[in-house]
Amino acid sequence: MRAPDIPPPRTGPPTAAFPAPATSSTSSTNSGVERILRGPSGLGTAALHLVRNENQPTSPAPRTSPDDLPELPESWDPSAAPAEGTPVPGLYYHPVPEPDPARVEEVGRRIKAWALDEVDLYPEDLEDQFDGFSVGRYMVACHPDAPTVEHLMIATRLMVAENAVDDYYCEDLGGSPIGLGERLLLAHTALDPLYTTSEYVPPWTRSLESDAPRRGYRSAMEYFVRAASPSQADRLRHNMARLHMGYLAEGAWAQEGVVPEVWEYLAMRQFNNFRPCPTITDTVGGYELPSELHALPAMQRVIALAGNASTIVNDLYSYTKELASPGLHLNLPVVIAEREGMSVREAYLKAIEVHNELMRDFEAEAAALAAVCPVPSVQRFLRGVAAWVDGNHYWHRTNTYRYSLPDFW
Ligand SMILES: CC(C)=CCC/C(C)=C(\C)COP(=O)(O)OP(=O)(O)O
Numbered sequence: 001m002r003a004p005d006i007p008p009p010r011t012g013p014p015t016a017a018f019p020a021p022a023t024s025s026t027s028s029t030n031s032g033v034e035r036i037l038r039g040p041s042g043l044g045t046a047a048l049h050l051v052r053n054e055n056q057p058t059s060p061a062p063r064t065s066p067d068d069l070p071e072l073p074e075s076w077d078p079s080a081a082p083a084e085g086t087p088v089p090g091l092y093y094h095p096v097p098e099p100d101p102a103r104v105e106e107v108g109r110r111i112k113a114w115a116l117d118e119v120d121l122y123p124e125d126l127e128d129q130f131d132g133f134s135v136g137r138y139m140v141a142c143h144p145d146a147p148t149v150e151h152l153m154i155a156t157r158l159m160v161a162e163n164a165v166d167d168y169y170c171e172d173l174g175g176s177p178i179g180l181g182e183r184l185l186l187a188h189t190a191l192d193p194l195y196t197t198s199e200y201v202p203p204w205t206r207s208l209e210s211d212a213p214r215r216g217y218r219s220a221m222e223y224f225v226r227a228a229s230p231s232q233a234d235r236l237r238h239n240m241a242r243l244h245m246g247y248l249a250e251g252a253w254a255q256e257g258v259v260p261e262v263w264e265y266l267a268m269r270q271f272n273n274f275r276p277c278p279t280i281t282d283t284v285g286g287y288e289l290p291s292e293l294h295a296l297p298a299m300q301r302v303i304a305l306a307g308n309a310s311t312i313v314n315d316l317y318s319y320t321k322e323l324a325s326p327g328l329h330l331n332l333p334v335v336i337a338e339r340e341g342m343s344v345r346e347a348y349l350k351a352i353e354v355h356n357e358l359m360r361d362f363e364a365e366a367a368a369l370a371a372v373c374p375v376p377s378v379q380r381f382l383r384g385v386a387a388w389v390d391g392n393h394y395w396h397r398t399n400t401y402r403y404s405l406p407d408f409w
């Protein structure tokens, strides 16, 4: 079990002064971090491990327990019956404790009120689909250190708004690659406001109310900005721009009927990616990873690997759903089968291997960074990203309303 290797987050001021921003690109992970920290002195680093020891068994081990995650809700019940759903055989993942049912219920109640009444995101006939998405369970599982339900709501609104954009603009609910660039750009102004002359402000303001995705983005971002620092807000805007760029590449390939090479697909999926979600873990946790530490190349690598592993989890669990959707829906098994001439089963198994390697790389890079960067916000952020990765897997595995596994075993 890996969890005891991870020290609990310390409260109180950091023991090392916060560093000045890095002024030049780093030649290696460690030298960059050391420069930022003015040398990793003071705290021992031996205990800071986020990965399993070499000789630990490969079977999944829980990462989280009441002892190694901060500020668990009072109603925590580790003996709660496990949710259903079969894990993808051979997948490297970490089970999580069942999310607190009281929090799940309250987040579920508040998010439905927000989505249906406050921003009018979905019509009533899609209520079942909304419930089936189980976003309360998703977000409570992904953010075990959120101090309050209101903190969880920050993540939950964004998750729902992001999925509405995907549904309405790109996929199931009338989405199309035609005109996608325009739609995404205009919706992006709900996150990153237009600054223009007074004549053009009113039509822009009205446009933010003109469709569900924009209403969702505008409101979710407003709540987020209230809780976030300016640099956390800017971090999210940057990650959302990355996401939109990924949607555009996916849309372009769909429009042209192109199946990209595997590495090209992986590049697209690094942008059309869950990254915006784990990277708000500090805002949702009620603290801030300073921007100069977030920007470290080593931190960016950890974040990208975590996002990529989480997103390939989606490709594996949503494989049958996407096979059943109209047209050819790209995902990693489909692209590997097509481009590497494999059977769909072989390709699916190879996609599992790709995921597992990404996941192990994420953990190794996170451990390396944790070892040289004994700053409380860094430690907690890395743990938060890891908790998000595990919670994301939990949600995909247990969301049998939405996903089912192929019959390859
Ligand atoms: C929540 C968020 C930032 C999502 C961004 C991109 C996205 C919708 C995914 C990574 C999920 O992938 P996909 O579009 O394939 O979703 P489903 O398989 O339809 O659940």
Ligand SMILES: [Mg+2]
Pocket (backbone or CB within 6 Å): 314, 315, 318, 319, 322, 331
């Ligand atoms: Mg999918």
